[in-house]
Amino acid sequence: MTHGESKVLRVASLARVEGEGALHLRIHDGEVAEARLKIYEPPRFFEAFLRGRSSTEPPDITSRVCGICPVAYQMSACRALEDARDIVVGERLAALRRLLYCGEWIESQTLHIYFLHAPDFLGGDSIIDLARTHRTQVERGLALKQAGNAIVELLGGRAIHPVNARVGGFHRVPTRAELRPLEERLRRARDDAEATVRWVAGFDFPDTGIDNELLALAEPGTYAIDSGTPTAMTAPSSAGLPADTDRALPTRTFPLATFPDHVIETQVPHSTALHSRLDGRRHLTGTLARYAISGRWLPPDVLQVAGDAGLGDPRAGTVCRNPFRSIIIRAVEVLYAVGEALRLIDTYEPPPRPYVDVPDRAGTGHGATEAPRGLLYHRYTLDTDGTVTEAALVPPTAQNQAAIEQDLLHTVQERLRTGPHPTDAELTALCERVIRNHDPCISCSAHFLDLSVDRD
Amino acid sequence: MPALSDRRPQLGVWKFASCDGCQLTLLDCEDELLGIAEQVEITYFLEASSAPGPGPYDLSLVEGSVTTAEDTERIQHIRAASDRLVTIGACATAGGVQALRNYADVAEFQAAVYARPDYIDTLATSTPISAHVPVDFELRGCPIDRGQLIEVITAYLAGRTPDVPAHSVCFECKRRGTVCVTVAHGTPCLGPVTHAGCGALCPAYNRGCYGCFGPSNSTNFPSFIPLLRRDGMDTLDVVRVLRTYNTAAPEFDAAVRKELPG
Ligand code: SF4
Ligand code: SF4
Numbered sequence: 222m223t224h225g226e227s228k229v230l231r232v233a234s235l236a237r238v239e240g241e242g243a244l245h246l247r248i249h250d251g252e253v254a255e256a257r258l259k260i261y262e263p264p265r266f267f268e269a270f271l272r273g274r275s276s277t278e279p280p281d282i283t284s285r286v287c288g289i290c291p292v293a294y295q296m297s298a299c300r301a302l303e304d305a306r307d308i309v310v311g312e313r314l315a316a317l318r319r320l321l322y323c324g325e326w327i328e329s330q331t332l333h334i335y336f337l338h339a340p341d342f343l344g345g346d347s348i349i350d351l352a353r354t355h356r357t358q359v360e361r362g363l364a365l366k367q368a369g370n371a372i373v374e375l376l377g378g379r380a381i382h383p384v385n386a387r388v389g390g391f392h393r394v395p396t397r398a399e400l401r402p403l404e405e406r407l408r409r410a411r412d413d414a415e416a417t418v419r420w421v422a423g424f425d426f427p428d429t430g431i432d433n434e435l436l437a438l439a440e441p442g443t444y445a446i447d448s449g450t451p452t453a454m455t456a457p458s459s460a461g462l463p464a465d466t467d468r469a470l471p472t473r474t475f476p477l478a479t480f481p482d483h484v485i486e487t488q489v490p491h492s493t494a495l496h497s498r499l500d501g502r503r504h505l506t507g508t509l510a511r512y513a514i515s516g517r518w519l520p521p522d523v524l525q526v527a528g529d530a531g532l533g534d535p536r537a538g539t540v541c542r543n544p545f546r547s548i549i550i551r552a553v554e555v556l557y558a559v560g561e562a563l564r565l566i567d568t569y570e571p572p573p574r575p576y577v578d579v580p581d582r583a584g585t586g587h588g589a590t591e592a593p594r595g596l597l598y599h600r601y602t603l604d605t606d607g608t609v610t611e612a613a614l615v616p617p618t619a620q621n622q623a624a625i626e627q628d629l630l631h632t633v634q635e636r637l638r639t640g641p642h643p644t645d646a647e648l649t650a651l652c653e654r655v656i657r658n659h660d661p662c663i664s665c666s667a668h669f670l671d672l673s674v675d676r677d
Numbered sequence: 678m679p680a681l682s683d684r685r686p687q688l689g690v691w692k693f694a695s696c697d698g699c700q701l702t703l704l705d706c707e708d709e710l711l712g713i714a715e716q717v718e719i720t721y722f723l724e725a726s727s728a729p730g731p732g733p734y735d736l737s738l739v740e741g742s743v744t745t746a747e748d749t750e751r752i753q754h755i756r757a758a759s760d761r762l763v764t765i766g767a768c769a770t771a772g773g774v775q776a777l778r779n780y781a782d783v784a785e786f787q788a789a790v791y792a793r794p795d796y797i798d799t800l801a802t803s804t805p806i807s808a809h810v811p812v813d814f815e816l817r818g819c820p821i822d823r824g825q826l827i828e829v830i831t832a833y834l835a836g837r838t839p840d841v842p843a844h845s846v847c848f849e850c851k852r853r854g855t856v857c858v859t860v861a862h863g864t865p866c867l868g869p870v871t872h873a874g875c876g877a878l879c880p881a882y883n884r885g886c887y888g889c890f891g892p893s894n895s896t897n898f899p900s901f902i903p904l905l906r907r908d909g910m911d912t913l914d915v916v917r918v919l920r921t922y923n924t925a926a927p928e929f930d931a932a933v934r935k936e937l938p939g
Contacts (some may be wrong), residue, residue: 269786270777288698
């Protein structure tokens with residue numbers, strides 16, 4: 222790029238993400254001065270209109286924030302509303318919730334792998350294109366996604382905005398016999414999931430890394446999905462290491478009730494999604510964070526497959542900070558969720574009642590679970606008759622936005638320094654890939670890409 | 678050059694303010710997706726494809742409600758470029774849950790969610806697509822039903838009107854053989870006034886219908902509301918349940934206005 226060159230680039234819309242957004246790049250003298258991810262999904266004001274609703278309503282209402290991860294919203298809402306009344310549901314109900322959540326993990330992560338992300342590695346603009354060149358794989362992806370949907374449909378009634386979850390448990394719980402038909406399907410899904418890990422592990426990955434803190438729930442002994450304590454892993458630069466270091470760094474935890482003191486949301490002029498900082502620093506939630514924090518608790522057979530796929534051994538302190546490789550971790554998470562679902566079905570005992578009573582009482586409750594895209598936090602304040610007086614939702618993408626911008630800045634900078642002068646189309650494609658690596662879900666504002674580049 | 682009959686119909690899928698759930702329903706048609714893609718050319722579908730085509734479109738499926746000044750213009754362009762335009766879901770058909778702002782002070786809503794409301798560009802209302810452009814067909818549901826979506830797409834491909842019944846959820850309950858939760862347990866249920874399509878899901882899961890498919894073609898609120906009261910709902914409960922996912926549907930809106938004093 223010649224000295225002082227100035228240029229503006231615009232790309233109308235970002236594809237294969239959930240929601241709508243734009244990207245603004247300012248390039249000065251061949252250096253990226255600024256990368257702003259603009260989320261322009263029109264605001265939908267959930268937190269405002271939840272006020273005045275009954276305490277029974279947030280699970281159903283907040284599921285409408287996102288059609289891709291409705292179960293995550295339902296589960297975080299239920300946990301927060303139960304917490305406000307000091308209720309913890311019993312083990313059997315908790316197991317059934319985890320089973321429902323495994324269903325969403327399988328279908329949502331598979332959607333991202335096959336529909337949104339794989340075309341970046343294989344060429345082609347959509348899964349329909351892929352179906353022409355990779356028919357067997359695409360059919361496998363569809364079957365795998367369907368297996369996840371089958372769980373959500375059986376437990377929840379339908380795959381999008383299921384109707385069966387409620388504060389305290391479920392409206393109706395299945396019998397053992399009702400769950401049985403899922404088993405056969407999930408056994409096939411396990412083969413498909415394993416084949417998926419091997420498939421994506423063979424893609425071509427650029428060497429790169431991200432330098433920010435990683436935040437996920439942790440529940441020692443298990444791979445956290447539906448509960449856990451917020452746990453943050455130090456950023457490489459704070460430890461004086463390069464961004465792509467694969468060493469596990471020190472972690473710290475904080476009680477969920479103090480989440481609002483640690484994760485502070487701020488508003489930026491260019492986005493309808495709020496930005497947030499973890500103790501003043503950029504952080505990333507989601508697949509990379511979960512694997513870094515909970516990877517060592519995966520069952521040995523899953524760890525074996527992950528190791529063979531080149532992810533190293535989390536028990537020996539290896540973590541993956543390469544966002545391009547998140548597709549492999551996502552596939553490992555699907556494999557895990559399939560196995561976990563089979564285990565939960567195998568050990569399922571119908572709870573004595575479909576739900577526990579959650580009597581009304583004034584209070585504030587916090588709930589967080591691991592949505593496929595990352596940690597999803599809800600807080601509700603209730604008055605004595607159970608009316609919601611205040612609601613706060615902190616979705617993963619809002620937390621990740623700053624880290625994604627940093628990753629964009631870094632990646633574009635690398636490209637400008639090392640390769641030949643990129644065309645606008647090349648830059649757009651690169652940025653879209655970087656963004657898709659993080660699987661942002663922008664319908665929560667909370668959407669995709671309109672690239673403008675100012676070169677001056 | 679391909680013969681004219683070889684030209685596959687062009688499908689566009691568009692999004693306004695929404696949760697993406699209704700578009701996702703198309704991707705959730707795992708068994709039919711590749712078949713559909715052989716019959717139509719999915720020309721514009723940002724969620725699924727990064728190669729948007731310019732149109733014109735034989736069939737446009739529109740999700741989401743109109744909430745910004747820019748949206749009001751975009752929907753005009755989509756209408757002009759589309760032969761048939763079908764709205765999918767409660768947002769596109771009845772304003773969606775975000776239409777709750779229509780009854781509130783949006784400035785106050787903005788201030789409640791955003792520290793700098795002045796950064797946010799939004800209209801004071803969330804309105805259905807039909808408030809802006811003529812619509813050929815409205816598919817109900819929050820979210821829409823997969824079976825009904827396939828029926829709508831195949832019907833338009835075959836040049837016929839979609840066969841989507843407009844009777845109430847109660848009919849589907851009877852067909853499914855589900856015990857009526859109102860009769861058996863005194864559970865308040867919106868089934869009698871709600872549009873069919875879900876297969877009477879909620880009663881099958883032991884809960885009352887909460888109206889996510891919006892009003893059926895013949896609603897009788899004067900006799901229905903007393904039933905809700907009998908089953909323990911007070912005015913506030915009635916208002917809340919009607920003002921949720923299909924809050925801007927005229928039938929639900931009129932029923933609420935009757936309930937509210939003043
Ligand atoms: S109608 Fe419901 S399911 Fe469809 S996009 Fe709107 S909120 Fe989502
Ligand atoms: S029963 Fe009512 S609320 Fe439940 S899915 Fe059907 S239309 Fe929606």
